[in-house]
Amino acid sequence: MGAGTAGLLAGAALAALVTGAGAGSGVTAEPAAAAVTGGPVAPPTDGGPKDRRLRDEARFAPVGAFVPSEAVTYDLDLVPAGAWIRVDQAVSRTGTTVVAEVRGLRPGRAYGAHVHTGVCGADPQDAEGHYQHKADPVQPSTDPAYVNPRNEVWLDFTTDTEGAARAVARHAWGFRPGEAASVVIHGEQGGSGARLGCFSVPFASPDDAPGARG
Ligand SMILES: [Cu+2]
Numbered sequence: 001m002g003a004g005t006a007g008l009l010a011g012a013a014l015a016a017l018v019t020g021a022g023a024g025s026g027v028t029a030e031p032a033a034a035a036v037t038g039g040p041v042a043p044p045t046d047g048g049p050k051d052r053r054l055r056d057e058a059r060f061a062p063v064g065a066f067v068p069s070e071a072v073t074y075d076l077d078l079v080p081a082g083a084w085i086r087v088d089q090a091v092s093r094t095g096t097t098v099v100a101e102v103r104g105l106r107p108g109r110a111y112g113a114h115v116h117t118g119v120c121g122a123d124p125q126d127a128e129g130h131y132q133h134k135a136d137p138v139q140p141s142t143d144p145a146y147v148n149p150r151n152e153v154w155l156d157f158t159t160d161t162e163g164a165a166r167a168v169a170r171h172a173w174g175f176r177p178g179e180a181a182s183v184v185i186h187g188e189q190g191g192s193g194a195r196l197g198c199f200s201v202p203f204a205s206p207d208d209a210p211g212a213r214g
Pocket of ligand 1: 113114115116130184186191
């Protein structure tokens with residue numbers, strides 16, 4: 001935790017990032033998740049948390065690297081050491097937007113990615129399961145009623161000819177405090193697949209005290 005690169009962004013920067021074009025990169029940005037129906041949305045409260053934005057970035061390093069990284073690769077072929085990832089998050093009363101950008105992966109390849117509940121570790125399973133807005137009572141969760149891009153944060157992407165990509169997920173809900181801890185990159189798109197890499201991100205919650213970071 002506490003990566004030196006973590007920090008709050010000026011509002012304009014993230015707004016530009018979220019809405020801006022991908023500099024001609026031809027990158028897919030799917031799925032743009034729709035709002036979950038029936039999910040409670042935190043009501044506006046006087047004196048409540050203001051809109052917040054955070055950014056974390058890192059270069060992937062293998063488990064046990066001399067210089068450890070918040071981003072761990074478990075597959076040096078598909079997520080080479082030195083590949084870069086950046087995750088931006090915008091939290092407001094109306095929802096949460098997560099943007100993931102990568103560089104240095106295999107060109108023209110489809111990868112899966114989700115927000116997971118555990119911090120990355122030496123074992124790919126350390127990142128635990130997917131963050132779910134409505135938690136499946138049966139874990140590990142495989143029920144499509146829960147494992148879907150509306151109830152989870154999916155950041156699947158396909159890299160361009162240079163191995164770069166960008167994905168955006170927008171939801172009308174926010175993370176529960178401390179329960180969203182990483183982005184895991186998978187070998188296949190969709191709800192599962194081999195875990196190729198993991199980036200520990202202390203995602204913010206609308207319920208966090210202003211300025212608090214997990
Ligand atoms: Cu995953």
